[in-house]
Each structure stands twice: as structure tokens, then as C-alpha cells.
Amino acid sequence: MSGSGDRGNAGVRHDADERADGDDTATSADRVGVGPWEGPWPDGDHWDPELLEHGDRRNVVDAYRYWRHDAIVADLDTRRHDFHVAVENWGHDFNIGSVIRTANAMGAQAFHIVGRRRWNRRGAMVTDRYQHEHHHLDAAALAEWARAEGLALLGIDNLPGSVPLETFDLPRRCVLVFGQEGPGLSEPMRAECQAVLHIEQFGSTRSINAGAAAAVAMHAWVRRHVFDQHP
Template structure:
């Protein structure tokens, strides 16, 4: 009987083969990392960023960040926080915000938090103050807080026109958003469900909500 176990897929690339790239002056381009060129690049990044310095990747992402901020309440050291942050990276959110405990469970982020801008707010009031004074890309000031939770009185995110610049706020698995955060939200939206479960996993719900914003403000699709 032969072993049918498929070979483990290799992540990333090995050392650069051949002569290293050079710029017009014959020097190594500033965005490339000599250590990665020598040893290989096994990071969780797109192929277009292979061998790039970490700082160069962040700088390039900064040139095209979206107007969406993502905030997560961190009262229970929830593993799902990392999943939310990883999705925020995938959609190139402007920044992510941790509300509550400064230390949070980073395992689910798969190191993607290193390529984003992180802000900490000790409580909901501090987040609201930051959002109220945050500069807007249109020259104005203030970003609305949009809570995502399936609470009585919440509105379905399907068909809801999301602000082009805003802070989406997510609660921890189980309890959801606290009353303190809800008091500062301009709107509270839920994701339509049709089965027997009371709620969707917090990480999955965050991904759906962020993609709803992307559909409207990146792809230009109707709400």
C-alpha cells in the first residue's frame, strides 16, 4: 500500500537565484531586504512583496489604504480578535483599534498586524473621542462609529448605505458589543441569518461586514 499523503506545500520562496537586482546606480533597490534575498522569504505576504523590507511593504500599503477603520472590544482576550485583524489587513483598512485591554490575543492575526497601524483606547469613551476628532480625507473632521451586532433594533447591513469613512466596531464572541460602545454608535447593523443558530462567529461576521463596505466603496456596487 502506497502512501497517498500529499507533499507539504512550500510557503514563500527560497534564496534569490542569480545576480541580485540593482537600480540605475547599480545599487540594491531600497525596498529589497538583503537578508531575505540571501535566506529566502517565507512570510505570509503576496508574491509581489517577496524579498521586500517590512517597512517598504507598510509604506506601499499606506499609499492606498481605504477609509474603513476597524475596532474590536478586548474584554475577554478573545482569539477571534486576531481573525478580525487579519481580515482588516486583507481589505487594507486604514487602521485597527483595540478597545479595552492593551494586550490582545495575536495568534489569529498570523503576523498581519505588523503591516497595519494599531491604536489603543482604554474604553469606549476614548474611542469615541478619537473618532470625533479624526481627520477625514474629504477635509472634514470626525468618523462615525458603526456597530456590528444582532441586537433588538439593529438594521440589516444588506441594503444599508455604509459611510465612505467610518469605524466598524465589533464585540467579542458571545457577549457582543457592550452598552458603553453602543451608546456612541451612529448605527448598529446586523447580518441577516436564516438558520437556527443565534449568531455567526465573530471573526466570520467581521469579514462579511468589511466586505459589504468594500463592495460599496471599492467596487462601487449598490448597498
């Protein structure tokens, strides 16, 4: 396993760059963010002078407007949650980016790519730059890392023998593992997971989108450990 951290953040990308990474149709008319800072500049090392001067068009919440990239990552590190997210990457699935974007929104500790190191970042909308990224060669390597860290490996897939996510007591320290759209979790990954959980469905479709399933699973962890506050 190797970790790539936040992948060379010596500088930040300004204006519409982050929006454009996730949406090639973005124009000046629908650019997100704010313009140049009005009035005297604020004091503090976390402010980015270039953003204050030219505006902040990044895909960040308002509380982080005009902040340096590394300052945002450092602040997030003080309040990330105890769950990790892992995604198998065998076919350059677009949904991986969606999973990582949700991992950022839900405050995951880190995300892990299993298989091919290069993955389809388009759907992440640049949110991966604010997360910690790790790579694992295969399921066995991820499992070895999780055991060393004391993390439960939990697969999310609607497989025979899987148990409902809704009634499973999600541990605080865990890795939620997702397969690819279509094939789902690989056989080796299923064998490494302590449990495989499925999301109950009530319609006619056999499965739901991998990105949607990941969002449901992560939010289930948030409800259990952030809002319910069970011991």
C-alpha cells in the same frame, strides 16, 4: 488613546518565523514562501538583502516577496482604504486575531483595540505587523477619537433595534466596531455608535462567529466603495 504603530520594526523575521507565530505545527515540509533569490540581485532600496540571500518565508503576497518590512508598510500606506476596524478586548478573545487578519486583507486604514492593551495575536498570523495599531481605554475614548477624525462609529451586532447591513448605506469614512464572541458589543459601546448593524441570517443559529461577521462587514464596505463606486 495611544498608538503603537507597527511596534518596533527595526528588523524583519525570516524563514518560517511568521508562519510559526500563527501555526505551532508548521514544519520545513510545509513552509510557505520562496527560497533564496536566483541570479543577480535586483536594484532598489525596498529589497531586503537578508531575504534575498536566505529566502522569504513570510505570510505576504507574491508582489511583496523579498521586500523590507518597512517598505511593505510604506507601500500599503499609499493605498489603504478609508474605513477603520475596532475590536473590544475584555476577555482575550481568539477571534480578535481573525478580525485583524481580515482587516489587513481588506486594506483597512488601521485597527483599534478597546479595553485591555494586550490582545490575543495568534489568529492574526503576524498580519498585524503590517497594519497601524491604536489602543483606546474604553468606548468613550474611541468615540472621542472618531469624532475628532470625522469618522462615523458603526457597531456590528444582531441586537434589538439594529438595522440590516445589507441595506444600510455605509459611509466611506467610518469605524466598524466589533464586540467579543458571545457577549457582543458592550452596552457603553452600543451607546456610542451612530448605528448598530446586523447581518441577515436565514438558518437556525442565533448568531455567526465574530470573525466571520467582521469579514462580511468589511467586504460590504469594499463592495460599496471600491467596486460600486457610488458618489
